[in-house]
Amino acid sequence: MSFNAVEIIGAKRDGQVLSSDAITWMLNTYNTGGVAEEQMSALLMAVFFNGLNPEELNTWTDVMINSGERLSLSGLSRPTVDKHSTGGVGDKISLILAPLVAACGAAVPQLSGRGLGHTGGTLDKLEAIPGWRAFLSNDEVRDQLETIGAVICAAGQGMAPIDRKLYSLRDVTSTVESIPLIASSIMSKKIAEGTEALVLDVKVGRGAFMKDLDRARKLAETMVDIGTQHGVKTVAQLTNMNVPLGIAAGNALEVIESVEVLRGGGPQDVRELTIALAQIMLELVSISADPAAMLDNGTAYETYRQMISAQGGDPDYEFPRAAKIETYESPSSGIVNRLDALGVGIVAWRLGAGRARKEDAVSAAAGVRVLVREGDRVEKGQPLLELHADDDAHMQSGRDALTSSILINDEEPDQTPLLIDQVRK
Numbered sequence: 026m027s028f029n030a031v032e033i034i035g036a037k038r039d040g041q042v043l044s045s046d047a048i049t050w051m052l053n054t055y056n057t058g059g060v061a062e063e064q065m066s067a068l069l070m071a072v073f074f075n076g077l078n079p080e081e082l083n084t085w086t087d088v089m090i091n092s093g094e095r096l097s098l099s100g101l102s103r104p105t106v107d108k109h110s111t112g113g114v115g116d117k118i119s120l121i122l123a124p125l126v127a128a129c130g131a132a133v134p135q136l137s138g139r140g141l142g143h144t145g146g147t148l149d150k151l152e153a154i155p156g157w158r159a160f161l162s163n164d165e166v167r168d169q170l171e172t173i174g175a176v177i178c179a180a181g182q183g184m185a186p187i188d189r190k191l192y193s194l195r196d197v198t199s200t201v202e203s204i205p206l207i208a209s210s211i212m213s214k215k216i217a218e219g220t221e222a223l224v225l226d227v228k229v230g231r232g233a234f235m236k237d238l239d240r241a242r243k244l245a246e247t248m249v250d251i252g253t254q255h256g257v258k259t260v261a262q263l264t265n266m267n268v269p270l271g272i273a274a275g276n277a278l279e280v281i282e283s284v285e286v287l288r289g290g291g292p293q294d295v296r297e298l299t300i301a302l303a304q305i306m307l308e309l310v311s312i313s314a315d316p317a318a319m320l321d322n323g324t325a326y327e328t329y330r331q332m333i334s335a336q337g338g339d340p341d342y343e344f345p346r347a348a349k350i351e352t353y354e355s356p357s358s359g360i361v362n363r364l365d366a367l368g369v370g371i372v373a374w375r376l377g378a379g380r381a382r383k384e385d386a387v388s389a390a391a392g393v394r395v396l397v398r399e400g401d402r403v404e405k406g407q408p409l410l411e412l413h414a415d416d417d418a419h420m421q422s423g424r425d426a427l428t429s430s431i432l433i434n435d436e437e438p439d440q441t442p443l444l445i446d447q448v449r450k
């Protein structure tokens with residue numbers, strides 16, 4: 026059967042259901058250069074407005090998975106389980122969770138990405154450790170999963186290559202925020218990675234992709250459906266991203282905080298979320314272990330040390346302090362009514378912790394430490410945030426963004442719980 030890109034675009038524009046063959050032809054032909062960028066842009070916009078039904082979405086995801094290599098993790102002596110977060114400010118959970126769940130007996134293949142905009146990326150954080158290697162061969166990934174149980178590394182270029190092309194196109198055509206396009210993008214990579222089970226941390230709120238709960242729930246349900254249909258046991262946890270997670274937002278600052286949690290301390294919210302996600306992961310692979318005890322007795326920290334050393338990093342590396350450190354002080358006395366995750370993320374990004382374009386470098390030392398929590402009573406002049414930057418220009422740029430990060434008044438804040446709800450099949 027022969028297809029025509031213009032007819033496929035027109036059909037989706039008019040709200041029709043696309044056949045499996047039409048979707049397969051369109052995506053594969055785009056991948057090999059036979060469908061033009063402007064045609065695929067038009068189809069993405071039509072999908073943005075008219076969506077994909079479950080059958081269309083399954084085909085769309087399958088074509089993306091089959092466009093590249095699939096990691097084979099069968100034959101490992103441990104069950105495999107992974108976590109994916111939709112991204113937030115101060116979200117360093119992967120750094121703690123992967124070694125923690127490995128210490129409990131599972132294998133955690135955390136194929137991760139870099140940060141873009143105000144949300145940080147796991148690889149950027151670990152690359153703050155000199156010598157640590159993000160790029161591993163498939164054999165190295167397997168070996169490390171067998172011996173240590175945890176790997177955090179860059180997803181190979183060969184995995185779901187159509188997603189890479191589509192993601193760049195979505196970025197420049199304002200079609201990122203579409204539930205079927207986000208769900209197929211995330212799940213195609215996770216399914217190609219070969220994990221048996223998956224926990225999705227779907228962030229909701231001011232600092233998240235999904236600002237409102239209904240859309241976040243719909244995204245979670247869509248991803249759980251795709252995972253389940255592809256034989257991956259998948260559960261989604263909806264979590265609050267109105268406020269930053271923990272105290273630190275910035276690469277080295279987040280590694281330091283992660284190590285505190287791995288040693289049984291650290292901020293309560295980071296510990297609580299890590300343990301909650303670990304419990305779901307362990308349940309999905311039928312391992313009975315107590316993750317809280319593994320943090321408190323040093324076992325998870327020991328696995329972290331092995332994981333960092335295996336990839337060329339020194340787990341005892343002492344991060345240098347940033348060249349410039351300043352505090353931002355409260356302009357008045359009152360209650361911290363709003364600590365805005367997006368606002369804090371933008372300050373950290375402007376200080377040098379994040380990148381505006383994919384090819385930009387990030388600073389290891391730059392970032393923010395949040396010294397108060399929502400609901401705290403503060404006095405005029407009390408330090409609220411600690412700003413870290415490499416030079417005066419970045420410090421000034423971060424300072425210029427401060428006003429939207431924190432609001433002091435006389436009103437008690439809205440208290441959304443950290444763990445909002447779970448989505449399961």
Ligand code: URA
Nearest residue numbers: 201206207208210211
């Ligand atoms: N992360 C992805 O991998 N894809 C998206 O579409 C959004 C977030």
